[in-house]
Amino acid sequence: MNVSEQHKEAFREEAYELLAELESALLELEENPDDQEMVGRTFRAMHTIKGSGSMFGFTDIAEFTHDVETVFDKVRGGLMSVNRELIDSTLKSCDLIRAMLEGGGSVDEAEKNRLRGIFSALSRSGSEQGTASASPASAAQTAGRSSSEKTYRIRFKPCREIYLTGTDPVLLLNELRELGECRVVAHLDEIPALEDMDPERCYTYWDCILTTSRDENAIRDIFIFVEEDSELRIDMIDESGGLLDEPAQKKLGEILVERGELTPEDMARVLQGKKRFGELLVESGLANPSQVEAALAEQQQVREVHQRRQNSDVASSIRVPSDKLDILVNLVGELVTVQARLSQTAAMKNDSHLTLIAEEVERLTSELRDSTLNIRMMPFGSTFGKFKRLVRDLSNDLGKEVEMITEGANTELDKTVIERLNDPLVHIIRNSIDHGIEAPEARQAAGKPRQGTVRLTAEHSGDCVFITIQDDGAGLDKDAIRAKAVEKRLIPESAELTDKELFGLIFAPGFSTAKKITGVSGRGVGMDVVKQAIEALRGAIEITSRKGEGTTITIRLPLTLAIIESLLVKIGNDRYVLPLSFVEECIVMTRKEMEESHGKDLANVRGHMVPYIPLRSRFELTGDAPDIQQVVITHIDGERIGLLVDTVIGEHQTVIKSLGRAYRDVHGISGATILGDGTVALILDIPQLVKWG
Amino acid sequence: MAHTLLIVDDSASMRQMVSFTLKDAGYDVISANNGKDALTKVDNAKISMVITDLNMPEMDGIELIKQLRGKPGFKFIPIVMLTTESQDSKKLAGKQAGASGWIVKPFKPDQLLDTVRKFVK
Amino acid sequence: MNHSFQSQGNSGVLSLSGSLTIENIAQLKSAVSEALQASDHVTLDLSGVESADICSLQLFCSAHRTGARSGKIVELARAGEGFEASVGEAGFGRHVGCASGNSCDCLWIDRSGEKAGVAP
Missing domain, CATH: 3.30.565.10 (Histidine kinase-like ATPase, C-terminal domain)
Structure with missing residues (x-):
């Protein structure tokens, strides 16, 4: 695929999404014809399809969309109102644009001309019936709420003897900083004169302004050993979910009043002067410098967080072709398999150092797996x-x-x-x-x-x-x-x-x-x-x-198809995998019990007879079954059905590999997986096994 | 310069796990079997932090904390106790004796290191 | 920690080096007190200081205030990266000085504290 083809493909993808969005906006609009946000969305989608279409060589789409866009511009400007016919025609236009995107002569030219006629007439008329009552769509509605960051104000006043318990408050402050962006202001107003000072005591206390995606408990955990003896107050002062148009940025005076460090009357009095507010407060002795400092820090941090949030709304997501994701999932699948081998090797070698590394790899792999699968979630x-x-x-x-x-x-x-x-x-x-x-x-x-x-x-x-x-x-x-x-x-x-x-x-x-x-x-x-x-x-x-x-x-x-929790079982020399979601329990079956059921393939599960499929004979495996076998009881369509296997090995995380065309018609097997030792295990398709059993 | 940590526990496997984890994270480690053993081993070493079990023969953890806090050079050293979930009263006694914090057994290597980093730069 | 004091007329320079920690805070306190008694203008030369903990920072703050009460001056000089980083970590840096002394000669005004105070 050359570069321009790639761009075309990207446009197609984008256009399909826009069309889907357009359709849902139109349907909303049909129910609420006055919904200005939906009108705005419709207009913007058409506008983008037109603009990008002409850029990437879809001139027919650009031409066709032009009049539709014009009409919705009029609706947006209050010059025209939404009615059923308009929605109908626009929905049909969506279908047509889709056909044009696909190309290959599937475009109904007669329909295209009919719709063009309708929209060009509408775009020329319209103005006379306008009532201009509706307000133009506001641009502010694009504001997103992407992050879940919150800003906290933390007042930490350790007990004076904190050093005598072996704790350095600075290390706690540093831990706070690890949680997110953090401004720390020390309050120095309780530091006494030299002669009254016991230098081993801590006279300093702190206000910290922390912006983090962690919750209050994570903050409290930092102070777990000192909380009992210290003064610790955690207030949430800003939340990313807050509305942007609210005047969120507080003035310095407001912050101090909110903290109870300044009365509103004093604030009004000081404000009559002309100097910088913070200096005025200190000079007049109404607030001490640390208080002003901490309030300033809070003000600045909140301002920066808001700024950043606005910027990040623009670039908080990226578009990736889905086949790249598929490759990623496959790679993670391979990694899970290799990791299982590593863990097994480490366990066999009995080398504690290697085991530690293997455990670390296991942890990272499972995190990687979860977040990769998460990316695929829609x-x-x-x-x-x-x-x-x-x-x-x-x-x-x-x-x-x-x-x-x-x-x-x-x-x-x-x-x-x-x-x-x-x-x-x-x-x-x-x-x-x-x-x-x-x-x-x-x-x-x-x-x-x-x-x-x-x-x-x-x-x-x-x-x-x-x-x-x-x-x-x-x-x-x-x-x-x-x-x-x-x-x-x-x-x-x-x-x-x-x-x-x-x-x-x-x-x-x-x-x-x-x-x-x-x-x-x-x-x-x-x-x-x-x-x-x-x-x-x-x-x-x-x-x-x-x-x-x-x-x-x-x-x-x-939730996902790529990796499943499963039960690993053994029959003869082969191992098989059963999806854990079907499994209810496992029971043991002795040769004697089997003989007692007179070849009826029924297992006695706490007094209830449950039929089972003897997989050994079902798969026509040679050799003798062990004296003690196990029945995996599964649950399908409200029925309990057992599967007789030699032994149950245990739970297993299974990366699903497809078996390819040659095995497509094999019933009872839905795929395969590679085990820690590199051998292959087949994944059993339980519903099919039961149906054909 | 690597920090030297003192681990005091009568269980050999516990000492081994703790010292293995700490050494792997780049700390130097001195181990002792009980409070008495610990006191004989700290005299010539500059210790940055002490991690001690509470129930030990010869001299238990609480007594060790009390004695250490009385020694010059141990006044401001973090001392963390290894406790079990049910030992709330011990935890209190330990704090009164001058302990800085506690780790509840059983714990994972990461939890141990997180706690150490709370006290040692 | 090491310290040495040199005086010339009414002013004196207290040179400090190493790590200023609570272990030797008593020593630091007496050195600072003596310097303040001996001179009207004490300069703390911090060029050799690698780090300073909260105890020493609050001690400097106290010395500054104590001096200001009797018209004496205490100032910090030749602070290196290590000291500045300690000030930042402890959150001592600020824009507005303290009202107890001469507000404009506060030890902590416009120190790099603000930058260092924010985690990267």
Whole structure:
């Protein structure tokens, strides 16, 4: 790729993001046509697409966008108002720009001309209907709140005998300085004359102004050994979350008054003079120099922190192509593997020096791993715009009234997970609107509001993320499902099923209850595909429903895909890895117990019989099993199923390697990993094993 | 010039762990088995800091702290006690005897070094 | 720590060297007191001082104030990097002098304290 191609690619990436942002702004705008911030955002996005487009040779995009930009400039200036038609046309323009970005003749020229006509007409007219009532968008809204730094004022007055307990206060001050930017001002006003002075005592005390991302406890910890005998006061005086437009910078006098070192009356009196305030205060004896000094330090530090914050808002993030991140994750993966080998070697050599180094490497590696994986995390909310658009378009097409509510925009998930989640979610939402939500009249007749709701939420729980899609539609029709399942011979006619089992049938291959095929839900490539996609992400999917009240689909996903916590087991000479998220417990199985179950492959877990898959015979391994084997009890779709292995070795951090094309059709194996001693272990795909077992 | 630290503990493995960690961080270390042993070893050395266990035969940590604080050259030296979680009363007695701080057992090498750096430049 | 005192008429120079620490603060105090008794203008020559702890800094401060009360002058001279760094670490540097003496001859005004007082 040459340089100009690289720039083009970068522009495409940027433009896709801008378009996504544009769409969500437009949808917001549709609900609140007077939202000036959204108008501003729309204008800016169009403006950037136009400007950068012409720079990188996308002249068609630049030309097309020109009139759209002009129109939103008018809206921004209050010369034109937002209405449904404008939003519609602009959304269609987004689609068109996307097509132009992709190139390759997918652009609908007729549509392009139609839209150009609309916008050029709007951009020429407009002014006559203007009411000029709306205020122009304010530029100040770009202000971010990137850092979580806080500024503290710490008053530390050690007991006079502090030196006699072997503590040097300077070392404590230096520890404070390690926490962040710190100004230290010593108060000298209690230092007595020579004849009254015991030189071994500490008459000095300090005010420290510290800006740090650590919390108050970290500050308190520094003084842990002296806190009891000293005076220690920690006040938070500035927070980065504070609004920038608030007059945050206090005047010197205000700081002193706030600290109770000066009365407001005195301040007013002194202010009538003309000299520098600090000098005046000292001269008039209202404040001592240390107090003024400390207040000055506070003033300056807060000012600098604010300054820096404003500067850093501009450059607090950088853009990196995602394949570079993938390379980084791969490298970290290799490193984790090598580190495991190092630890193992060190343990074998029994060399305490080497062990210490290995432990250090282990600590650093795990930090590196965590922060690398963290870089790949994206807020789930970045997809919300797309789904809102989907809901809007679908409900228009079907003549239904549907509102989408989203929650948990800040929930973070691995980038790859978010990407691969897209199709399943589209499918589920389509199903909800197509089959779930009733037509407005039908809803009214059932005593429900005309407008249906689809709620998309994401939330963290442990090392998992739960994503739920909930609608308040008609709910699943149990009889229809049952009839369909019998018809498709998925269950015998006499089967007695719980609700959960019944709903679970929806995920069976080839199942579809729609009485007719609509353009929306597709042709029965239904929920089984969704389930497979979720399981490929090592997740799980569940469905609950109440007739007449709605349906809820819950998806549970692991936070990341690259590295998993797992259980290492041994069968024969080979070792295998089981994802720990499926594992419930391990039990021991003697040869005698196995004989007692008469070849039924059932394990007795505290009185409950749990079926198990003997992996040794499943994998057709030669040789004899040991006398005592172990059963790993796993938990899949609410069922407990055991896996019989020779021995359980222990927990293991597994870097997932894909097996490549040749092994794609091997069932029951989802990948491989390299162990500390350099050998390969296969990662078992438990849901598949169970399905094919 | 490297600082010399005195570690006093009757457990050999504890002495070894502490002195290994400290030496690795660049300090010189003198070890002693108990309070009495420690007092015989400090006379000719310039000690920057003392780390002492509390429960020891012959002479316990509290008594050692008291005696050290009475010696010239130890008046302002940091003395840190190795305590266990449940020894709050001992901690108090140690402080009264003149201890500068404490480290709760079990501790990791990093915690030890963090505490040492609190007292020695 | 080492110290030596030389006087000429009403002024005297107290030369200090080494590390000024609490271990020898009593010694430092008597040296400073004697110098202040012997002369009206005491210059503390700090060229050989490698570091100074809080005890010695507050002792200088006290000497300055004590002198000012009876019209005597105490000043610091030829301070090296080590001393300045100690002043900075202890947070003694400042812009406005103390009201007890002659505010403009405060020992700590415009010392590098402010720079040294901020962690890098």
